[in-house]
Amino acid sequence: MSALLPLNRHVKGASKNADPETPAPSVQALQRAYNSSLLELVEKGNKDRKVKAQQRQKDGLNNLDYGKTPFGEDMVIVRKFSRILAHVPLAKFKKWAPEIYKDLDRVDQQYQQQGLKILVFQPKCYVSGIGLKQWAIWLSTQNIKKSLGGSMASFDTILDALNIAYALQHNDYHDAIMDYAAYRLCLGFRENLFTVHKGVDKDIQASLRQLAQVFTPSSANSMLEKLFKVLVLHYDVDGVMARDVYPSAINDHVTAQVFGYWQHKDEEALPRDPVKFERLEEWCKPYHLHSKEEVCWIIKKSLDDKC
Numbered sequence: 001m002s003a004l005l006p007l008n009r010h011v012k013g014a015s016k017n018a019d020p021e022t023p024a025p026s027v028q029a030l031q032r033a034y035n036s037s038l039l040e041l042v043e044k045g046n047k048d049r050k051v052k053a054q055q056r057q058k059d060g061l062n063n064l065d066y067g068k069t070p071f072g073e074d075m076v077i078v079r080k081f082s083r084i085l086a087h088v089p090l091a092k093f094k095k096w097a098p099e100i101y102k103d104l105d106r107v108d109q110q111y112q113q114q115g116l117k118i119l120v121f122q123p124k125c126y127v128s129g130i131g132l133k134q135w136a137i138w139l140s141t142q143n144i145k146k147s148l149g150g151s152m153a154s155f156d157t158i159l160d161a162l163n164i165a166y167a168l169q170h171n172d173y174h175d176a177i178m179d180y181a182a183y184r185l186c187l188g189f190r191e192n193l194f195t196v197h198k199g200v201d202k203d204i205q206a207s208l209r210q211l212a213q214v215f216t217p218s219s220a221n222s223m224l225e226k227l228f229k230v231l232v233l234h235y236d237v238d239g240v241m242a243r244d245v246y247p248s249a250i251n252d253h254v255t256a257q258v259f260g261y262w263q264h265k266d267e268e269a270l271p272r273d274p275v276k277f278e279r280l281e282e283w284c285k286p287y288h289l290h291s292k293e294e295v296c297w298i299i300k301k302s303l304d305d306k307c
């Protein structure tokens with residue numbers, strides 16, 4: 001409002017030094033003066049904003065030239081509607097999500113106007129923004145612990161991540177989440193994936209009961225459901241007998257297996273405890289989505305690290 005002050009001063013002055021021969025300004029004249037002063041103010045504001053916007057654009061382009069920001073033709077923008085969630089290096093996208101990369105056909109309009117061809121990934125189906133961001137972190141780093149926020153992510157987070165993997169049909173990401181889920185449930189999947197520490201039974205039972213509170217079977221988490229049932233069978237039959245600890249899908253399945261075992265005493269017919277697996281293939285076959293012909297993401301990652 002400071003720009004309006006001269007006008008106020010002018011009006012005050014006019015009344016103080018009133019010249020009897022000079023007629024007082026009419027209301028219309030004052031209104032016109034006020035309007036033009038206001039117009040000046042608005043125009044100045046517009047001009048300032050335009051200059052600032054041009055400066056920002058210039059800075060952005062300069063940064064592009066020097067590679068100071070993650071924007072560039074070697075990055076993919078991950079977007080949910082108009083919100084940019086992450087930037088993933090194009091090479092990582094190509095290597096770790098080739099099936100999604102080949103469907104990338106969108107180019108960011110804003111950068112195209114500036115002569116740059118920057119690819120955009122925007123999921124065609126509904127996914128949570130947080131989950132999408134976690135997926136982008138995994139694509140960039142292949143560090144599932146980092147992308148899910150540490151070693152003790154909530155089971156809600158794990159289930160949401162599995163929904164993203166299912167929605168994007170991204171098998172490697174699904175398999176990485178399954179490895180994390182196994183780690184999270186068993187706490188013993190440490191340096192060596194299948195080495196457990198003493199007293200792990202109680203930890204597994206507590207984790208299974210935590211998962212029971214949020215678990216709802218769905219196509220997205222069918223592998224997790226499989227692991228859940230096997231671990232309940234091996235570590236918490238008491239919880240199944242209590243009837244109100246686990247969802248009915250888990251209870252009914254495990255109860256049938258236990259009765260079957262009592263009837264036939266055939267231990268071979270029971271699914272093996274995954275904590276006792278010794279080889280990666282034993283884990284991949286029942287709990288990973290990749291086929292026998294495809295290389296497990298764990299092997300791809302270890303080869304990558306050696307390069």
Ligand SMILES: [Zn+2]
Nearest residue numbers: 284288296297
């Ligand atoms: Zn595998």
